[in-house]
Each structure stands twice: as C-alpha cells, then as structure tokens.
Amino acid sequence: MDAFYASIEQLDHPEYKGRPVIVGADPKAGKGRGVVAACSYEARKFGIRSALPISRAWKLCPQGVYVRPRMNRYVEVSQQVMDVFRRYTDLVEPLSIDEAFLDITGSVALLGPADEIARSIKKAIREATGMTASVGLAPNKFLAKIASDLKKPDGLVVLQEADVDQFLRDLPISRLWGVGPKTEARLHEMGFRTIGQLASASRESLVRTLGSLGEHLYQLSHGKDDRQVVPDWERKSVGTETTFDEDTDDRDLLLRTILELSDHVAERLRKDEYRARKVTLKLRYSNFSTHTKQHSLDRLIQTGDEIAAVARQLFSQFPLNRKIRLIGVSAGDLHRGREDPEQLTLFATSNPKEKLGHAVDAIKEKFGIDSLRRGSQLL
C-alpha cells in the first residue's frame, strides 16, 4: 500500500487531502521525541521520510498536519486488503501491516494471465478501500519486492525472467534484502556499489568475508531467491516498550512501568492463547546504549504478575548509574495452549491468576480499556 497510514488519514479526513500529513509521535512544537511512522507524498516534498525524528520533521514542515497513529483503524483496513488478496490465491504471506507476497502461479489457469490478475487486484483494492497499491510481478519474492517499490505510488512493474540481469545491474546494493547501513558500508569498502558489481564477485570471496550473509547476497545479486510464499507461520515473541518523555532514574516509576508493560504483554498473550517460557527486559540509557537481560523459566507463564515478577528480578541486575530513556518487556519461547502436552496439566490446575486475566479482558472488552486499572497506575 502507498503511504499506508497517511493515506488512511486522508481517506478518513477529506480535509487532509492534498496536504502534507505526518503520522507519528507528537511533535510538541519541535520538542517531541520519537519519529515519523509514515507521511503523505505531499510531505515527502519537504524532505520528510519514515523514521525521521519528529523534531526534524517539524523544522522542515511546521505547517504540516501532524497526527498520532490509530493502529486499530490501520489493522482494520489491512484486513480488508488481505481479504482482497485471498480472493486471488490461498498463498498470501503478509510481510507487514501493508504488504504481502502472493503466489499466483496456480491462479493463472483459473483467472487468466498474471499481469491481468495484478491489474485486477489493484482495482479491487481501490474499490474495497478507496486507496492505491503498488504491485511488483516477478519470478520470485526478492524481485517482486524490488519491482513493487520502483514505481510508487499506484505502480505496476512486471519483470520477466529474461530481463532480470539488466533490471538488477545498476540498482544500488542497498536495495538487496539484508543490506542495511552497516553492510552497505562494508560492501562499499570492498568496492561494490551496484548489484551488478556484486554479481561479478566470486561466491567464495563473499562467503569468506560475510559468512552466510555472503551466500545470501550472492544468490540475490544473480536474481535467485527460492524462498516459498508461506501463508502461516508461528509467532516467536510478543513485546512492548516505551520511551519516557524525559529520561528518568525514578525507581518507583520504572517499576510501575514494568508492571504496565507486563500487563500489556500478558493481554496480548491471552488473546492468542499463548504462554511464554522466556522473559526479556530491555533498557536504553540516556546515552542511547541499549542492554537486555533475559531469563528462561522451567514453566510456562501468561499473567501480568508472573511476567512482571521475572522482569523486576532482571531489572534489579541492571546498574542505575545513568538515567533511563526506554524500558521494554518481551515474552518469548511461546507455546500455544492446545498444541503443548504440558498445557493439559496447566488447564487442569487452572491458575486463578490466569482466570483473573481473562476476566479483566472481558470487562475491558465490554466497558472499555479504561474501565479497569491497577491501583498502582492511579499514582
């Protein structure tokens, strides 16, 4: 989808159409913390981009429309789009909230040539949501992804097998999946700036210097990618984190925040019937150095109290000699209730705190998320 969050805001607020819309943190007149989550094409003319600090965005375009993300709404539209995709093939692999891979190999016999299917999908998305999408049609995932990015917005790029080498030759190596700022710098030092240049390197030399990443990049630079489109995969972790408005070393505030975050993680675990065996606590100090500590348990947990107990224990092992900018709690090594034989005994013992958790969820569902709150959150 094109400028997904910003497009939804323009759709829901017609008065925003044609204006620079910036979705992200509160700019607070240039003092805000956080970054741009998404921005409209009008905003991009001012040099605004995703992940730009919101304070920079404010300097570049103070007259812009600044809005907080409304994730619930974006998820709703995302569902509509994914539903459209599933009318064309069962093999839909969501890559993020606003993009997916579709394997339409088997759809051609039923629905006609691939490029006609692509056009039909774009039209169906526009009818279902009122928004535009960009499509890349290619022999594999990597090429389709690059092709889809090439002519945004409202683009359709069809890449035939025979044209792959020419298509890739002059693209910068940063287009390769797995090449971020660090790897790009290393590759530049090695003398590679374009995908074509990388493709002329020997496989052995790339593997020697970059390990398994080298093998991966060797394949991609030759347009090869045999990864399948996988419609359902198992989630590995659930986490949440928050950056404070001001760095803090207030232990009470930090401990209260740990409990809040733990409750939030627990709520999301319960929603999908997950239990976790690992808890990770993350701290970012005022100098932006980031550290994690994790603990694996010999049992599965699900409630906010259980998660918070482990997180507090981990917190006590951190030095508090600097102020803290960010704190995060995450649950990992997830097990889905029914699939795990151990769960039978857990259900049988029916942990009263788990029951309490479900009751809290039900009350919040019925009366709103602010209807029930821990006493410590009232401070």
Next chain:
DNA sequence: TCTGGGGTCCTAGGACCC
C-alpha cells in the same frame, strides 16, 4: 539532528552432559 515500536535472524561464548 537526534535517534519509536513491533518484530526476526544470526553470532558467539559459556555451562553442561555424555
């Protein structure tokens, strides 16, 4: 200039077991 929040995957060292 100041750097969010949600994730995945990879690497490397150490403990531990046989």
Next chain:
DNA sequence: TCTGGGGTCCTAGGACCC
C-alpha cells in the same frame, strides 16, 4: 598435570526489516 569431541541450551548483542 593436563585435559577430546559432539551436542544442546542459555544469554547478550547486533543487524536488519517495516
């Protein structure tokens, strides 16, 4: 007095993606 090789699990950090 000096200690192999194979394997698993755990932890911490880092790169990357959207």
